[in-house]
Amino acid sequence: MAKSSTLRTRRGAEAQPDSPKEGGWGIVVVIAAHLSLVIQYGLLRSGGVMYLSWKEDFDTNDKETAAVQSIFSSMSCFSGLPAGVLTERFGCRVSGMVGGILTFIGLLCSYWVTDIYQLYITVSIIGAGIGIGYSSAVVAVAIYFKRKYKIAHAIAISGNGMGMMATPPIFQFLLENFGWRGTFLIASAIAANIVTLSALFRPIRATRKSRGNLHSKHQHLAVKETGDMSNDDQNSEENYRHSDDVLQLQTVGLPAEPDKTPNSSTGYASLTTDSRNSNPILKLLRRLASSLGFHLFVKSYRFFLLCVIQVEFNIAYMGVSLYLVPCAQSVGVAPSSAAILLSILGVGSLLGRLGNGLLVSWKLSAEHVTAILMALAGSSVLLLNFESYYIFAIASFLHGFATGFFYAIVIVLTRQFVGVRKLAVGLGLFQIFSGIGVILGPLLAGWILDLTGDSYQTVFYVGSAVYFICAAQLLILPLLRRVEPGIDISPADV
Numbered sequence: 001m002a003k004s005s006t007l008r009t010r011r012g013a014e015a016q017p018d019s020p021k022e023g024g025w026g027i028v029v030v031i032a033a034h035l036s037l038v039i040q041y042g043l044l045r046s047g048g049v050m051y052l053s054w055k056e057d058f059d060t061n062d063k064e065t066a067a068v069q070s071i072f073s074s075m076s077c078f079s080g081l082p083a084g085v086l087t088e089r090f091g092c093r094v095s096g097m098v099g100g101i102l103t104f105i106g107l108l109c110s111y112w113v114t115d116i117y118q119l120y121i122t123v124s125i126i127g128a129g130i131g132i133g134y135s136s137a138v139v140a141v142a143i144y145f146k147r148k149y150k151i152a153h154a155i156a157i158s159g160n161g162m163g164m165m166a167t168p169p170i171f172q173f174l175l176e177n178f179g180w181r182g183t184f185l186i187a188s189a190i191a192a193n194i195v196t197l198s199a200l201f202r203p204i205r206a207t208r209k210s211r212g213n214l215h216s217k218h219q220h221l222a223v224k225e226t227g228d229m230s231n232d233d234q235n236s237e238e239n240y241r242h243s244d245d246v247l248q249l250q251t252v253g254l255p256a257e258p259d260k261t262p263n264s265s266t267g268y269a270s271l272t273t274d275s276r277n278s279n280p281i282l283k284l285l286r287r288l289a290s291s292l293g294f295h296l297f298v299k300s301y302r303f304f305l306l307c308v309i310q311v312e313f314n315i316a317y318m319g320v321s322l323y324l325v326p327c328a329q330s331v332g333v334a335p336s337s338a339a340i341l342l343s344i345l346g347v348g349s350l351l352g353r354l355g356n357g358l359l360v361s362w363k364l365s366a367e368h369v370t371a372i373l374m375a376l377a378g379s380s381v382l383l384l385n386f387e388s389y390y391i392f393a394i395a396s397f398l399h400g401f402a403t404g405f406f407y408a409i410v411i412v413l414t415r416q417f418v419g420v421r422k423l424a425v426g427l428g429l430f431q432i433f434s435g436i437g438v439i440l441g442p443l444l445a446g447w448i449l450d451l452t453g454d455s456y457q458t459v460f461y462v463g464s465a466v467y468f469i470c471a472a473q474l475l476i477l478p479l480l481r482r483v484e485p486g487i488d489i490s491p492a493d494v
Contacts, residue, residue, distance in 0.1 A: 009075060032197040033159070034155060038162045039190060043187060044130055044163075045168075045346075047068065051066075053175060057180070062448035065446075070438065070440075071120050075435070076130040077434040079131030080427060089440055092139055092140040093199060094196075095133075099130065102128065103133065104188050107187050111181050114260040121435055135427055135428065141156045142423050164350070174187075243419075271402070299484065300417045301484040311437040311440075312466050314436075315437045316464075318445070319459055324338075326456070328389070345397070351404070352402060352404030367478055375467070375471040379398075380396075381395070385460055
């Protein structure tokens, strides 16, 4: 019996796949993720620059024109769940390259659209590609880093702020010289680089040397002993087969699920207490719900509330960012100077995303700090009601800093609430809720604008109120930890 126990321990140790060192190729992954997000987020947040061009070219009202940005951004969010499933099945490299190809095709086809409805279709393709590419970049960084994840994530996600800072002036220059169609054509060539950058998301492969030694030792022990395999040896054999499954899952590039059922080589837990008496349809629905991650809402109330906050946040953020440039132009600001406001917002967002890693490293309460910055975002939006370019610039910076911090910290909180094994699916669900807010934000803002006779101040008042509501809800997150069932996650994820 002692010999069998020693055999199981030795086999379990040798079959364990090698963990990636935090460094080396992981640095390349962080840089590639950063540059990929620069391109993706730059495209995603430059709709305000071309808003008036779309409105004049297609002769549409504010609500119809705002729907372009709404569909564009919402598709990048709604594609999050398919992106999570795609990433779990084929790895970050394949899913990132698929996202880059879709983005390139959508931008290229936008050059030939003749009406606003065709533009709706092409921007939905662009948004889907950006959503898939975004998910693969974020998950790739999470796979390669454990102890230093928060710092690595902050560096990678700062690409969003860098894209917001650099892209609007470039798009404004291209718009003045080539029109919005030529701008999309040139942007398609830039977006093609996402495919190359995603190819650098190399999957983590376990060494096969330990597996060969394991086979030889197993054969040697089988000859040496009596030839009759005991129950303990059978359990050891099952554990060995499960370790093979772990190695195969690791070659895809994602952490493997732990074995939740004794003597099971599939790595899946039973969904019912008695599978013989269960309803096959109900069992299938439960398995589907578990695969899509819906059980995360039941086990983590904090994750569910975070998703609700994301809906409200994006309603306010999309309305404010979409009408920032048109509002500045309505008070006499030159188009080139108005586009600079988005760059200032991008600078603030970049510093907010980098500051997120610094503040979290100081062991401050992430929920409380985020609530304070959310209140800062609401206050900055109120400043936009003063018709002064300098106040616009200050408000844009503060708004970018606060929202950039939030966009960065929510991914860290999601990883903390659901764990790294469910991060891809958790981010997919989170992105769907984000998409609901993204699609409602511009539409509600355009509806308010049409209703009030182009009153941008009303849009900003409503957006500010929503931010303050989000700040109050963030203070509830620590309280929910005491009552939620919780999810079994690694201590390194906390």
